[in-house]
Amino acid sequence: MNTPIRRLALVVFAMFTALLLSTTWIQFVQAEDLRERPGNRRTLIENYSRDRGAILVDGTPIATSERTDDELEWLRRYDQARRYAHLTGYYSFTYGAGLGLERSEDSVLAGTDDSLFYQRLSDVVTGTPTSGASIELTIDPAVQAAAAQALGDRRGAAVALDPRTGEILAMVSQPTFDPNALSSHQLSAVDEAYTSLTEDPTDPLVNRAIGGDLYPPGSVFKLVLAAAALESGEYEPDTELEGGLTYTLPGTETTLPNFGGAACDPEDRPTLAESVQVSCNTSFAWLAGELGADAVREQAEAFGFGQPLEVPMSVTPSIYPDTMDDAQLALTGIGQFEVRETPMQVAMISAAIANGGVTMTPYLVEEVRSSDVEVIETAEPRTRSRAVSQESASQLTEMMTQVVEQGSGQAAALPGIQVAGKTGTAEFGENGAAHAWFTGFAPADDPQIAVAVIVESATDNWVGETGGLVAAPVARAMLEAGVQR
């Protein structure tokens, strides 16, 4: 009977070999994937066992971790929670690190980022528990506060940039939410809060400044047209354009009127500068046809359209449509048809014009500091692209200054400071309802801050809220706070 026993021993050997292999497969080959699976409670608890780094604005923490005595050792707390909600995001046990910096800088805040390798190494040597790095933001609390207060309860978004560096000085999205409700350790309350936020038709979790469904830019897109015209070399600010009372869209019977049916010029021949100043629809629709879709798209892309951007939250690329007929091309000239923009992109256009035609890459993180307050990383301003020539930029600045001094954007004017700007009133839907835009920068001769503001239509009907009326005052408040820095 010994031979079959020896064979049986081989069977046993095979059985144990299978177990060794399966163990290796799970604990070695698949381990990383399994650890990173969403909903892995072990990874979550482990993250909670570390002191997560703070998020600071001008030295004041807006997100911190506090010790608790429950199983999740640290509780995430947000100060001025609603004002900074879309910047911080939330840190929830159930829903993970979501939105904002909590998500995009998760590994830095958690202390697991590659850049913190030496920090972790020294932690191991000295026996201190690993803790996350803290992040200092580029946000100017005064500009952020001005934007939030001026926007009030209105839905919309506001972005402010330092045109010289690309620092993001303010980023506000309304409606907002309270991230404390999601970071609580009372998990059933968190579930309730999360459900009501995700089911809210006004989408409070969406950061409208950089994402969501994007907005039609309306007349603020005319800056791109004007830039394309100047860059083509065939137009000067005083070149006369065709701009009557109405413009018949090519190939259709449809006529496009000016805003309020007014004439742009007594002789129906407004110059490029005049067209910008009064935001003339007919001349820009005509101009789009003259320049052609490719030239307009090229200019839009030079400003940043269609390109991915991370600030470090990812900014949805703005869209200039790929295919269109002549009538649609004319409509893109006034920022309608399928042109879609983020407020961030609109602000980047103003910032490029303010910065002599050069776009700086926007960024939100000024500095990363380890738990022992050692600076690990300091942001360096980076040039993103040259959007227009220096000359075109100063010509555009001149035109935009006129908009605020004598044109549609007078509500953005500041005493003693020259402001450059452009209004927009972007129609959406069927009943003429429109979102109100304003973008600009100040001071015009030494730009320190560039802004973009959108105030969403509160109704589905046209109620007379133009960009100059409702968006310009918000921008004014931000510019005022910005130039006083």
Next chain:
Amino acid sequence: MSTTSPAPSTVTSLRVRSGRTVELLLVVLAVGIVTLAYVTVNLTAVGELPTDVWWHVGLFGALALGLHVVLRLRARYADPLLLPLATLLNGLGLVMIHRIDLVQVAGGTSGVASRQLLWTGLAMAMAAAVLVLLPDHRVLRRYTYIAMALGFVLLLLPMLPVIGQTVNGSRLWIRIGPFSFQPGELAKIAVAVFFAGYLVSTRDALSLVGRRVLGLQLPRARDLGPILVAWSLSVLILVLQRDLGSSLLFFGLFVAVLYVATERTSWIVIGLSLFVGGCVLAWRLFDHVQARVTLWLDPFAPEQSDQVAKGLMGLAHGGIFGAGLGNGFPYITYYANSDYIVGSFGEELGMVGLFALLMLYALLVERGLRTAIGSRDGFGKLLAVGLSFTVALQVFVIVGGITRVIPLTGLTTPFLSAGGSSLLANWIIVALLLRISDHARRPISERSQDPSIDAAERTEAST
């Protein structure tokens, strides 16, 4: 295993090493490892040692050394590795159960480890009793059919009203007063005795008679009876008690012993076909079997139990070197101190630790099979094969279930899992293996001279 060494005197004599000194050293080593693990767990998870730590360690060490002394007195030539291996596994199990206790104190299920220590004492005492009361394993052969009846009764006990208990959908438990017990664990031993006794007498008929078809020696139809009985028994367990694991265990045990007894591959083919047939049937008929298979194929599929998924994440959390004893989160997985205790070890000791554990089991099984090979009587051979293969199969089924080699079925992990019945059964298995190995390794001059047993052996040897 017996080696010779020259004696210093001029008269050369053979002296067989009993291996008891090696055993003693290894038992001390095992208790040492367990002590270290126990201290580590407390220091890591709580930061201080419980006041009764040395008392626990002392009790456990005394139990193991007590068994060693029993072996010295009653089974001098028994295999020297079996006791240290079982001691180490049992001790590590106690440590892990205690470790799970530490986090569950708030949940009110604490004290599992103290109960397990109590069971350990009882189980080791039972092992000692077996060694003392059973000087020769061949006596068991006389009780072949009583063992069969006992096995049946034990298996069917949980089906009785009042004392039978359904736990997690499986009807495997009996409860009398405060004590609950899984009689199936002990049934394993009774059934192994029955298989060994039955097959050692009938193996000739089973192996020699029959026709050859396609190169396979097929048995006569009437000789098929026993295997069909065993098969229906295991299917019955599956249907009535909804327990996939035990069903697999009993059938695997029978096929293995049958194969060794008859040396006929045909039995394996027949056994495997019956098994596969049974599996397919079970899969088609029972929802819970289907659920297990789905869970096996995709542990992360939504809308089903996340037991396997949680276990996998635990193993992954451990990685190669483990989170460290007391440093992981094994309690996130369900049954972290029973069915999934291997997962808990994998999380805290890592792949390396699991390898070591599997090696301990492999060694234990190997010593058992070696005992079978060395055994001079057919009954002892078959019993040793049956018992050691049971341990191997049980480890394979539960660890394989956790690591997705096969669908997960609930089985206890020998010596490690919390649970008295399993501990008791496995220590009896070790005691029986020790007894058989003592018999196998004992020099001729010291053999027992029981005429009735020897007569039985002689008739056997003629085949």
